[in-house]
Amino acid sequence: MLKAFYYLNKDVLFLAEDLIGKTLCTNINNIFTCGIITETEAYAGVNDKASHAYNDRRTNRTEIMYSKGGVSYVYLCYGIHHLFNIVTNAKDIPHAILIRAIYPSIGIEEIEERRGRKLSKNLCVGPGKVSQALGINLLHNNLSLTGKEIWVQDDGVKINPSDIQVGPRIGVDYAEEDAKLPYRFWTTNYDFK
């Protein structure tokens, strides 16, 4: 389990990259599942047109992003998919990191059950799939990541820096010039274990 100050790091890009290779765990309804994070995107606050909090748009939904770092931000996209974010930075600075992909490590049978299909390379690639695989829904919005239902831990998985790729974010074409920012991090190194 990572310490709370980890999430208070002020460099959301550093955290997004550093989270690659960490393990995201959930214990929901007494079902324990984990996956190694393989893809993230950073959303860098009020000056980031792709962020929900762009231009200091403080609403009921985005209020969670203004919390002190270390809590979850879960919201519904396209009416179907739950997207799971990690809120970072200090109170009133709405930075967050979207978890876009994991590699299942613990509870694979439960993950297959939730996903309704068998393990494959793409089973948990895509933010909606990640949430479904780990059982995350709107009930898990605004939860502490140092609590007992959702957390991130460091299992000592080493990722070679040359295996981490950087590029533009996905699905944010509306963000104009900010859509091109290299705020997405992912690894193609699936040789965990």
Place this chain on the structure above:
DNA sequence: TATAAGATTTACT
């Protein structure tokens, strides 16, 4: 109160 659009996934052609 009503409307439009969205940090997507899936199945089908």
Place this chain on the structure above:
DNA sequence: GTAAATCTTATAT
């Protein structure tokens, strides 16, 4: 490659 599924949120009447 295209389209359908599906509902909350933000913004405008």
